Amino acid sequence: MDVSVTKRGNPHLSSTAADGDVYAGLVRAAAAGDATAMEQLLIRAQEVAFRFSLLVCGHAPDAEDVMQDALMRTYRRVGTIKDPAAFRTWLFRTVRNACLMKRRKRVDEPARVESLDEPHGFGHSDGTSAPRDVATGGKGPEELALNAWLGRRLRRALAALPPAYRMIVLLREMEGLSTREVADVTGMTEVNVKTRLHRARVMLREALGSEDAA
Amino acid sequence: MTGLPPVTCDSLLAQISAYLDGDLNGSACAAIEHHAASCAACGRVIEDFRRTTGLCRTAATAPLPADVRARARARVLELLKRR
Ligand SMILES: [Zn+2]
Numbered sequence: 001m002d003v004s005v006t007k008r009g010n011p012h013l014s015s016t017a018a019d020g021d022v023y024a025g026l027v028r029a030a031a032a033g034d035a036t037a038m039e040q041l042l043i044r045a046q047e048v049a050f051r052f053s054l055l056v057c058g059h060a061p062d063a064e065d066v067m068q069d070a071l072m073r074t075y076r077r078v079g080t081i082k083d084p085a086a087f088r089t090w091l092f093r094t095v096r097n098a099c100l101m102k103r104r105k106r107v108d109e110p111a112r113v114e115s116l117d118e119p120h121g122f123g124h125s126d127g128t129s130a131p132r133d134v135a136t137g138g139k140g141p142e143e144l145a146l147n148a149w150l151g152r153r154l155r156r157a158l159a160a161l162p163p164a165y166r167m168i169v170l171l172r173e174m175e176g177l178s179t180r181e182v183a184d185v186t187g188m189t190e191v192n193v194k195t196r197l198h199r200a201r202v203m204l205r206e207a208l209g210s211e212d213a214a
Numbered sequence: 215m216t217g218l219p220p221v222t223c224d225s226l227l228a229q230i231s232a233y234l235d236g237d238l239n240g241s242a243c244a245a246i247e248h249h250a251a252s253c254a255a256c257g258r259v260i261e262d263f264r265r266t267t268g269l270c271r272t273a274a275t276a277p278l279p280a281d282v283r284a285r286a287r288a289r290v291l292e293l294l295k296r297r
Binding site: 035038039042043046047050051063064067068071072075145148149150151154169173174175176179194197198201202204205208209 | 227230231232235237259262263266267269270271273274276278279282285286287289290293294
């Protein structure tokens with residue numbers, strides 16, 4: 001039987017442990033007084049905040065506040081951190097919480113908070129909910145910023161995903177967190193993360209394919 | 215591949231994330247590759263999934279808009295100056 005034992009699915013297709021190591025290295029150096037490392041770390045923390053805020057929470061004015069929050073919390077955290085390897089998941093949890101807080105304060109959009117915070121408690125029984133308008137439509141600053149960053153094609157494909165799925169795509173596919181880390185950040189089980197990531201990939205492929213055909 | 219049910223187009227699609235993420239054992243991977251080698255549609259599906267993930271990874275490494283970067287940098291300099 002023609003069975004290759006060497007050719008396999010790429011086990012690291014979307015997990016980049018090296019990314020986490022970069023953060024851990026910067027945290028260690030910054031804690032030891034390396035000013036350049038501190039500067040880089042603070043820039044990265046804000047970049048993470050921007051991407052998460054815009055893609056998952058989707059409110060451009062909030063993104064600047066969430067970036068500021070990530071900046072200050074990272075700055076304060078560096079001197080006290082015990083486990084540099086855990087910094088990245090801490091950062092994403094922090095950013096996620098900051099996004100949720102911002103949205104809770106926007107009283108006109110209570111449903112949006114639910115759809116991100118409690119993916120099982122809102123929308124369909126499989127944890128999905130209707131895509132929010134953020135990434136879907138309008139000509140607001142979000143759409144312009146998302147188009148500039150992702151390109152129109154990928155933005156529209158991501159827009160078709162329920163927010164809880166979009167969050168997993170961002171964390172796992174874009175930022176390169178491991179399944180375990182995504183579970184830590186979101187509070188989901190690893191099984192749930194994998195199931196949702198798979199569904200999200202199927203949806204993304206269909207959306208990208210239909211744009212090709214269009 | 216003894217003991218494993220034969221791979222169909224549907225079962226391949228259902229397992230494709232586990233396959234690409236390295237969650238399947240050697241014989242399960244081999245069964246998928248065996249099917250894909252003789253099924254052009256499934257070969258394309260696997261390529262599409264790889265390309266989709268690649269597209270996402272590329273997006274994450276793209277620089278942020280220049281004005282956003284400039285503000286991020288200004289905030290850092292302001293903070294470190296005050297140190
Ligand atoms: Zn097939």
